[in-house]
Every structure is written in structure tokens, then in C-alpha cells.
Amino acid sequence: MAKPKVIFVLGAPGAGKGTQCQKIVDTFGYVHLSAGDLLREERAKPDSKYGELIENYIREGKIVPVEITCSLLENAMQRSEKNKFLIDGFPRNQNNLDGWNSTVANNVHQLFVLFFECPKEACVERCLGRGAAGSGRSDDNMQSLEKRFNTFITETQPIVKYYDQKGLVRRVDATKSPDEVFAEVKILFENIGA
Numbered sequence: 001m002a003k004p005k006v007i008f009v010l011g012a013p014g015a016g017k018g019t020q021c022q023k024i025v026d027t028f029g030y031v032h033l034s035a036g037d038l039l040r041e042e043r044a045k046p047d048s049k050y051g052e053l054i055e056n057y058i059r060e061g062k063i064v065p066v067e068i069t070c071s072l073l074e075n076a077m078q079r080s081e082k083n084k085f086l087i088d089g090f091p092r093n094q095n096n097l098d099g100w101n102s103t104v105a106n107n108v109h110q111l112f113v114l115f116f117e118c119p120k121e122a123c124v125e126r127c128l129g130r131g132a133a134g135s136g137r138s139d140d141n142m143q144s145l146e147k148r149f150n151t152f153i154t155e156t157q158p159i160v161k162y163y164d165q166k167g168l169v170r171r172v173d174a175t176k177s178p179d180e181v182f183a184e185v186k187i188l189f190e191n192i193g194a
């Protein structure tokens, strides 16, 4: 069978990665794997060895060690019957990138990195709005958001730069309404015959 196709979806906290991934799933039939959602699911399992560790990392806006995240992603890919994946919110730092490159990277076909550009103010407003609406996320508060942003700038942006140097980054302006953002995303996917 052909190698599974993978698109990484990156962007600041609240840039709209999950929202846009859902639209891509509905229109182009990709499987959406959010690393954050997989970690939150793992944290919720009563028998998980990693529940407490994951909660601490998420609340502090720190990045969970790659062995945990990568194995959740790999399991989810293996369980799926489809072979095209949006990997949302990963890789976020050098440890994530090294872990992925030394285990999964050779077994997949990396199409590109979809990057949602959105200024901090808008992202914070969205996340706080989601928290106020009852998201239940322990990191949708100002204290965690500051930490999530610091991590994004110091650890994730260098990863985007790494993929930029490989010519793999496709940037989309994520400040407009979800449907307007998707109109741009849709063109990108149509261009690759997704």
C-alpha cells in the first residue's frame, strides 16, 4: 500500500487549527488527528500512566515528551482505515521533530505544513471566549495562555522556520471568519488535487 499522506497543521494557540481541520475533513476526506485532543483523551483514561504528567504540561503550556505524543499519533494512524492525515498541533518543538524524524517520518509522505497566521490578541480573545463558553479546557485562562504563547514563540516558530527552509510551509491568513479562512485553505487543497 502507498505510504500514508501527512499534512502538519500549525499555528498559535487559538489560531483556528481545529476549526479548519474539521472543514478539511468534511470537504476532502482527511482524517483529523489533533495531538492536543489525543493527549487530553489519554489524560482522561483512569488507567493511564501519563494522566498527571499530561495535565501538568498542558496547564503550564509546556510540550509533552515526544515518546508519548508520537505513540498516540502512530496508534491513531494505524487504527484508521484511511491513508491521508491532518496532524494538528504537532511537531511543536525540536524534541517533537527529532522524535518524529527518527520513527515515523520515513514511513509517510509529507505533503506540506499548513500554517495559520493570527496575531496574539485575536488568538487570546478566541481562547478566553471558548473558556467562558465552557470549553472545560484547563489551559483556556490568561495565565496558561501567556505560557502557551511563550512556548509557541520560543519553541514552535523555529520548527516552522525549519520547514520553511525546505519550502514546505503554506501560510494562510487566519484573522478572518472561519468560512473566509477556509476559502483560502480550499484553494490550497484543490491545487494539490487533494
Ligand code: UP5
Pocket (backbone or CB within 6 Å): 011, 012, 013, 014, 015, 016, 017, 018, 019, 020, 034, 035, 036, 037, 039, 057, 058, 059, 060, 061, 062, 063, 064, 065, 069, 088, 089, 090, 091, 092, 096, 126, 127, 129, 130, 139, 148, 174, 175, 176, 177, 178, 179, 181
Ligand atoms: N475560532 C476558530 N476560528 C475562528 C475564526 N476564524 N474567527 C473567530 N473565531 C474562531 O479555535 C479556537 C477558538 O476560536 C474556538 O472557540 C473557535 O470557535 C474560535 P480552534 O479551532 O480550537 O483553534 P486551535 O488553533 O485548534 O486552538 P487550540 O487552543 O486547540 O490550540 P493549541 O495549539 O493551544 O492547543 P492544542 O490542543 O494543540 O495543545 C494544547 C496543549 O497540549 C499544548 O499547549 C501542549 O501543552 C500540549 N501538546 C503537546 O504537549 N504536544 C503536542 O504535540 C500537542 C499539544
Ligand code: MG
Pocket (backbone or CB within 6 Å): 017, 018, 034, 036, 088, 089
Ligand atoms: Mg486545537
